[in-house]
Amino acid sequence: MEPxxxxxxxxxxxxxxxxxxxSIMQSVLDQVLExxxxxxxSRVHAIRLRIGxxxxxxxxxxxxxxxxxxxxxxxxxxxxxxxxxxxxxxxxTCRHEFEATRMFAECPDxxxxxxxxxxxxxxxxxxxxxx
Amino acid sequence: MCQECGCGLPGENPVGISAHHHxxxxxxxxxxxxxxxxxxxxxxxxxxxxxxxxxxxxDAVGQHRVLxxxxxxxxxxxxxxxxxxxFFHARGLLVLNVLSSPGSGxxxxxxxxxxxxxxxxxxGVIVGDLATDNDAQRLRESGAPVVQITTGTVCHLExxxxxxxxxxxDLKGLDLLIIENVGNLVCPASYDLGEDLRVVLLSVTEGxxxxxxYPPMFQSAGVAVVSKMDLAxxxxxxxxxxxxxxxxxxxxxxxxxxxxxTGNGMDAWCEFLIQQHKAIKARDPLGx
Ligand SMILES: Nc1nc2c(ncn2[C@@H]2O[C@H](COP(=O)(O)OP(=O)(O)OP(=O)(O)O)[C@@H](O)[C@H]2O)c(=O)[nH]1
Ligand SMILES: [Mg+2]
Ligand SMILES: [Zn+2]
Ligand SMILES: [Zn+2]
Numbered sequence: 001m002e003p004x005x006x007x008x009x010x011x012x013x014x015x016x017x018x019x020x021x022x023s024i025m026q027s028v029l030d031q032v033l034e035x036x037x038x039x040x041x042s043r044v045h046a047i048r049l050r051i052g053x054x055x056x057x058x059x060x061x062x063x064x065x066x067x068x069x070x071x072x073x074x075x076x077x078x079x080x081x082x083x084x085x086x087x088x089x090x091x092x093t094c095r096h097e098f099e100a101t102r103m104f105a106e107c108p109d110x111x112x113x114x115x116x117x118x119x120x121x122x123x124x125x126x127x128x129x130x131x
Numbered sequence: 132m133c134q135e136c137g138c139g140l141p142g143e144n145p146v147g148i149s150a151h152h153h154x155x156x157x158x159x160x161x162x163x164x165x166x167x168x169x170x171x172x173x174x175x176x177x178x179x180x181x182x183x184x185x186x187x188x189x190d191a192v193g194q195h196r197v198l199x200x201x202x203x204x205x206x207x208x209x210x211x212x213x214x215x216x217x218f219f220h221a222r223g224l225l226v227l228n229v230l231s232s233p234g235s236g237x238x239x240x241x242x243x244x245x246x247x248x249x250x251x252x253x254x255g256v257i258v259g260d261l262a263t264d265n266d267a268q269r270l271r272e273s274g275a276p277v278v279q280i281t282t283g284t285v286c287h288l289e290x291x292x293x294x295x296x297x298x299x300x301d302l303k304g305l306d307l308l309i310i311e312n313v314g315n316l317v318c319p320a321s322y323d324l325g326e327d328l329r330v331v332l333l334s335v336t337e338g339x340x341x342x343x344x345y346p347p348m349f350q351s352a353g354v355a356v357v358s359k360m361d362l363a364x365x366x367x368x369x370x371x372x373x374x375x376x377x378x379x380x381x382x383x384x385x386x387x388x389x390x391x392x393t394g395n396g397m398d399a400w401c402e403f404l405i406q407q408h409k410a411i412k413a414r415d416p417l418g419x
Contacts, residue, residue: 020286020287023285024204024321027204031206049204054347054350056345115382117350121350124201124202125201125202129197131195
């Protein structure tokens, strides 16, 4: 992970994913399998997520967690496609939105802290590919 | 204990998992990297061009039925948290979720808060702990009803655990419910419990740059508490830096600097809670 990418620094990895990402991934998998079942699908081929850089979740750890948890389910072997959502803040002084280059919300123009986070905390299951 | 959480998966053998998955790692690592390279230009598209980069299947991604979902990953927790919130509101309870790194002083702070509030606000406590009931024992010294949640391997509290703990707590006559979360600055940030206020502690002993190291937690703070102020001099605590960092991450959160040990600063904090509780009571009980 490149420095300054807005991700949290690496944490202790517990059998292929931190406990946090295992927990998050279990929620993803529950939703995925439920949606697939409702759609009458027998296999899940791809899972698309949007993960904000301020969500506290490390995508690589999600990947490991997914492999550990999906085993033996219809989602085994599916591709996990993770879209990073950058942190975007609103500067009320300059009246523009800016992308946070570091994790705190300082306007690049006026250097005042933004009071309004507009994107970057989301953790969303976007779509699935099934058959 | 928590059904939701992968941490405590029954019957899974950690060694077996990593050994079994070793040979999958490369495929998946690659597909993930490709996604990074290609995704930013087309935000929000569901174009099927990833098919070109699919190494892990005989069949390409993009040839299958697409199910649009667009659902928050913690949607279930969020839903249960809203249910808790409705339950609390209906009873006129002020609810705090207290968060910090391990050992920043949550238990001591809560115990002293309960003691100082005395009859002014009748308080109950729910405390999450990985393994022991030591904190619950210490909190009972304050005379408050205390329910302990043993989270086992789960490193955060979830809304559903709080809902279960509530069944063991006699809420009659209570004004304030304080929930001590597991000492952890990472995952509890993502789990709404239905609280009115998130109280994030930063002790003077843990370094002024803590907020910069754990931005999601500090950004989610409704109130920031700088704890163990009695140790400030001994720790060469730099107040200006700490407050500037807190303001950077949580510009809207009021900051209380206090020591639960000496009681310094605790009065202002208790007064704040009394005012917050008044505001809650003034709310239309029917939620209109
Ligand atoms: N000097 C001083 N020590 C304190 C203060 N508050 C807590 N401590 C000490 O700090 C240590 C940890 O305090 P706890 O209240 O157990 O901290 P905690 O955040 O509940 O810890 P965990 O639940 O394990 O995460 C104990 O030894 C306390 O006596 C304070 O205001 N001043
Ligand atoms: Mg404690
Ligand atoms: Zn600006
Ligand atoms: Zn956790």
